[in-house]
Amino acid sequence: MNPPGFTGGTLDRADRVRHEPALLAAAVADSKARLLVLNGLDPALDDHDRLVWTNLAAAEGDLLFLGVDEGAPRFASALPEGVRPPATRSLALFGMLDRFTREDAALYAAARSLVDWHARHGFCAVCATPSDIFRAGWGRKCPNCRAEHFPRVDPVVIMLAELGDRVLLGRQPPWPAGRYSALAGFLEVGESVEDAVAREIEEEAGVKVRDVRYVASQPWPFPSSLMIACIGVADSDAITIDVHELEDARWFTRDQVRRALAGDPDAGFLPPPPYAIAHTLLTAWVEGS
Structure with missing residues (x-):
């Protein structure tokens, strides 16, 4: 991988x-x-x-x-x-x-x-006073209420639904023509990674998944997310797209994904770029991880 x-x-x-x-x-x-x-x-x-x-x-x-x-x-x-x-x-x-x-x-x-x-984050989230940098740049402190604030990351699940030898991928309108990638979404408060994976796939593509397994993670500095890559097992291939999130979603075979990752123009889709964890996730799936 x-x-x-x-x-x-x-x-x-x-x-x-x-x-x-x-x-x-x-x-x-x-x-x-x-x-x-x-x-x-x-x-x-x-x-x-x-x-x-x-x-x-x-x-x-x-x-x-x-x-x-x-x-x-x-x-x-x-x-x-x-x-x-x-x-x-x-x-x-x-x-x-x-x-x-x-x-x-x-x-x-x-x-x-x-x-x-x-x-x-130049202002205190508690009392709205302009805050000061401290701890060598790894925090801000409010001079008024003394609250301390620290850099945080936003957890994001990015995931594949697999069904036998096929995997579900989607695309968004801004992407290059032909590109399909893993679905993704922010974790919500009070939610586990596994629950977020199941919720996001069902919300975006109408597919229910179970047996969610973790694959890898990646810092994504745009502006500050932690991408948590997972794979879930689907029981049905019926797709119902949320048009507010996706332009299209479809199932691709393992052979198609393997050829797409290898740069084959006849694979049927353009994969995510190598620096994106979706590329890592697809590679892991092709290799059987």
């Missing part, structure tokens, strides 16, 4: 530094310390498709400590005050996602999600 994108990083998050001001000051003063170059939330890549780093003096906002990598403290810069994060991924970023090394992709995912979180 191919590992999901944005995983497998080498960054040491060095949690002690977040709690000890002296260690943070030493990391900032370290001559090897480097700042991740971002254009808004988009990364810069060099001629070898590696992330670009610069001196800390280039930071336009508060420094956010990412950790230590290759013996050097790594930082990102919060967006300058008043600058809003983009609502969607840029077209430029789409062209970079399949060029990252695994290590750089994982580091960028952490940095992007952290920078974006600060840009969206």
